[in-house]
Amino acid sequence: MKPPKFEYHAPTTLDEAVAALGRYGGDAKVLAGGQSLMPLLNFRLARPAALVDLNRVASLAYIREQDGQVRFGAMTRQRTIEFSPVVAQHLPLLKEATRWVGHLPIRTRGTIGGSIAHADPSAEYPAVLAALEGEVVARGAKGDRVIRAADLFQTYLTTNLAPDEILTEVRLPAMPAGVGYALEEFARRHGDFAIVGIAAMVVREGQRCTMARLATAGAGPVPVRLRAAEEILERDGLGEAAIDAAARKATELVDPDADIHASADYRRHLAGVLTKRALTRAIGVARG
Amino acid sequence: MVTVRLKVNGVAHEGRCEPRKLLVDFIREDLGLTGTHVGCEHGICGACTIMFNGEAARSCIMLAVQADGAELGTVEGLMRDGKLHPLQEAFREHHGLQCGFCTPGMLITALDLLRTNPSPSDREIREGISAVLCRCTGYQGIVNAVRAAAPILASGR
The missing domain is CATH 3.10.20.30 (Beta-grasp domain)
Structure with a gap:
């Protein structure tokens, strides 16, 4: 099908974009890479009065190191992230996750800000944001505010961004050197959204684990941090028994819904299986 | 408008x-x-x-x-001087198409794959072209074509 009618704005500055969005009182949609919004328009599942297209706001595309974080302009393309030396060095988990995002011609258009603001619970970037305890910056009429990952995601496709706010920046803490990491996911076809995915990070000292991070995709309405599973590793180390215990705990911590792709029980099962796989691979990568 | x-x-x-x-x-x-x-x-x-x-x-x-x-x-835009692009030539040589419906998308996708990864493994070729659905070939001919074209494109022809 074809999109319904809408008014179209293509501002070249962020201030113009915020002003344009504010004029519609929630009836406008922000168009970033368009790889999710355009299909919704084509199906007429979304019928916004207006689109505010950020693709000509050049100031929103950058990768910058600052204060121990890597900061991404919201319009930074996934393909840019895939090849970024800064990302390879400081955020190898994000680099790995990017290879799972859609397909090559999706990633040339898709953006980090769009993926996170769209908040598809099966998407990889929200899981990485949760695992790394990142934050985003939102710009509205009243100025900027910083939102932590834990506060951002509300439910399916819903964040706590106000209707007149634009997500402008994504901030991820640089991962420690020598850290172990892995993103494991299961989908019926490569490039599909995950049925379930697990992002893992471990900092090891011998068999001890000084920090573990686990976050889910596709195992509930929002990415879930598996804190109680992380604690098992931080207490008991990185041996096989601890990994098994953490994987079992993961199945208890998620509360997935059933849908056409998978039952709730199957998703719960996958959360355990993928936690074990992700941890095993992450520990293999970790130095120290 | x-x-x-x-x-x-x-x-x-x-x-x-x-x-x-x-x-x-x-x-x-x-x-x-x-x-x-x-x-x-x-x-x-x-x-x-x-x-x-x-x-x-x-x-x-x-x-x-x-x-x-x-x-x-x-x-x-792929043909030059009445001659098929080397990737098109490889698709013809290796039976990389049957009905041809997906072929424009396959060619463009494979070109960007080879631009950013000039000598991909078969796994990487499959991952790259997984972006395009083909209902005829079973993909093997396409993989063969992309593999065959890679060194020709890399040598700058």
Whole structure:
């Protein structure tokens, strides 16, 4: 099908974009890479009065190191992230996750800000944001505010961004050197959204684990941090028994819904299986 | 209505359309370049894949107005001096197509894959072309074609 009618704005500055969005009182949609919004328009599942297209706001595309974080302009393309030396060095988990995002011609258009603001619970970037305890910056009429990952995601496709706010920046803490990491996911076809995915990070000292991070995709309405599973590793180390215990705990911590792709029980099962796989691979990568 | 000025395969074009007009429809209906195919219209099948400022992108989930000022590449631009592009030649040689519906998208996607990864493994080729659905070939012929074309493109022919 074809999109319904809408008014179209293509501002070249962020201030113009915020002003344009504010004029519609929630009836406008922000168009970033368009790889999710355009299909919704084509199906007429979304019928916004207006689109505010950020693709000509050049100031929103950058990768910058600052204060121990890597900061991404919201319009930074996934393909840019895939090849970024800064990302390879400081955020190898994000680099790995990017290879799972859609397909090559999706990633040339898709953006980090769009993926996170769209908040598809099966998407990889929200899981990485949760695992790394990142934050985003939102710009509205009243100025900027910083939102932590834990506060951002509300439910399916819903964040706590106000209707007149634009997500402008994504901030991820640089991962420690020598850290172990892995993103494991299961989908019926490569490039599909995950049925379930697990992002893992471990900092090891011998068999001890000084920090573990686990976050889910596709195992509930929002990415879930598996804190109680992380604690098992931080207490008991990185041996096989601890990994098994953490994987079992993961199945208890998620509360997935059933849908056409998978039952709730199957998703719960996958959360355990993928936690074990992700941890095993992450520990293999970790130095120290 | 909006005015869209852009280059396709190096040739300047201008057209007027509604902001909601999809780029693929603009290319086919307004510019008359029907080599780019419309399949699923929601960014899954990849038949509509074109080069947008040098990178492969799906033209059914972009608006024509977004291409104002852009340089596009389509399958029509691959032949040079009456000769098939080496990748097209490889598709013909290795039975990389049957009905041909997905082929424009396959070619453009494979070109961007080989541009960024000049000597891909078979696994990487499969991952790259997984962006485009083919219902005829079973993909093996396409993988063979891309593999065969890689060294030819890398040597700069």
